[in-house]
Amino acid sequence: KDKYLYLNNFKSGRWPAGNPETGYLNCDGSPTKTYILDTRRKKGITEYWQLNFGKRPAEELYDIELDPFCLNNLADNEKYQNIKTNLAGGLKQKLTLQGDPRILGNGDIFDNYIYRGAVRNYYNRFMSGEKIAAGWVSETDYETDNLN
Numbered sequence: 001k002d003k004y005l006y007l008n009n010f011k012s013g014r015w016p017a018g019n020p021e022t023g024y025l026n027c028d029g030s031p032t033k034t035y036i037l038d039t040r041r042k043k044g045i046t047e048y049w050q051l052n053f054g055k056r057p058a059e060e061l062y063d064i065e066l067d068p069f070c071l072n073n074l075a076d077n078e079k080y081q082n083i084k085t086n087l088a089g090g091l092k093q094k095l096t097l098q099g100d101p102r103i104l105g106n107g108d109i110f111d112n113y114i115y116r117g118a119v120r121n122y123y124n125r126f127m128s129g130e131k132i133a134a135g136w137v138s139e140t141d142y143e144t145d146n147l148n
Contacts, residue, residue, distance in 0.1 A: 005070065006087035007060040010102045017053045020143035022126050022134075024053055029138035037141060059084065 009016075018025035027033055033052075040049035051071070061075040061084045074080040095103040101110070114120075118132075125132055 001087055001090065003063055003065040004083055004087060005060075005062045005064050006084060006091060007056075008088065008091060009056045009058055009060070010107055012056055012058040014055070015053065016056055019123060020053070020145075020147045022123060023137040023141035023143075025122065025134060025137060027053070028136045029141055034138060034140060037143075041145075059088070061087070 015024070017027040023029075024033070036048045036052055039045045046054075057073065057075065059075040060070070060073050061077075061080055062070040062072065063074060064070065066072075075084055092103060101107050119134060122132060122134070
């Protein structure tokens with residue numbers, strides 16, 4: 001609203017681009033993705049990895065006029081608490097009016113929609129050892145380190 005962007009990450013413990021061990025499936029393979037992953041793995045530089053693949057805090061607040069790329073999260077800055085509170089209240093009100101399951105206590109429904117494609121239940125199948133072709137990610141995208 002106005003010059004601020006407020007985000008509520010309802011499940012901040014989740015990986016926004018998909019789980020590392022399955023290759024960040026919500027981000028297609030590309031030279032840029034490979035570079036960012038390799039930079040973290042080989043050089044220990046995590047800045048770009050965090051911006052692209054890292055977990056997000058429960059709340060984010062950005063001044064999109066001063067910070068159009070949303071790099072400086074103001075959510076924990078005391079100076080912006082009134083703005084954050086007002087925007088959070090407005091978001092909750094709108095989501096309640098729309099019947100959004102996350103506000104009504106049923107947000108897990110999004111994890112239970114049936115997917116009919118060949119990669120249905122990919123995570124569980126992959127974690128039990130099944131090799132499933134995910135043609136939109138590179139073999140090198142899969143993480144072997146535990147990043148939790």
